[in-house]
Amino acid sequence: QVEFVESGGGSVQTGGSLQLSCHYTNPGYAYCMGWFRQAPGKEREEIAGLHDGGGSIYYDDSVRGRFTISRDTTRNTMYLQMNDLRPEDTAMYYCAGDCWRPRGATRYSYNFWGHGTQVTVSS
Numbered sequence: 001q002v003e004f005v006e007s008g009g010g011s012v013q014t015g016g017s018l019q020l021s022c023h024y025t026n027p028g029y030a031y032c033m034g035w036f037r038q039a040p041g042k043e044r045e046e047i048a049g050l051h052d053g054g055g056s057i058y059y060d061d062s063v064r065g066r067f068t069i070s071r072d073t074t075r076n077t078m079y080l081q082m083n084d085l086r087p088e089d090t091a092m093y094y095c096a097g098d099c100w101r102p103r104g105a106t107r108y109s110y111n112f113w114g115h116g117t118q119v120t121v122s123s
Helices: none
Strands: 004-007 010-013 018-024 033-038 045-051 056-059 067-072 077-082 091-100 109-113 117-122
Touching: 004 091, 018 033, 018 091, 018 117, 033 067, 033 077, 045 067, 056 067, 077 091
Parallel strands: 010 117
Antiparallel strands: 004 018, 018 077, 033 045, 033 091, 045 056, 067 077, 091 109, 091 117
């Protein structure tokens, strides 16, 4: 099994930056990983992913060009660098791993999740 633990959330003003970290306890479940967020009243959405061992990198249109996903395998940690933050980025952010894409599906499914870290952006 594996545990994913997020950290790095906080409160910033518009235009600010934060770096989220996700430490995982078992690299065997980290071949396919991603970052999600869920704002109040909205569905959880994948905003960035390291799929296929990192050979395929995904960004949602809402964060492309502002957020960067990366991983340090020596530290068993995945990162999300978030720049030019906006109030609409306010959400609980989750990391997840052990993903796969069901046949015919456009989205990846995930087996394991962290508990989340809150990001709040004020105007």
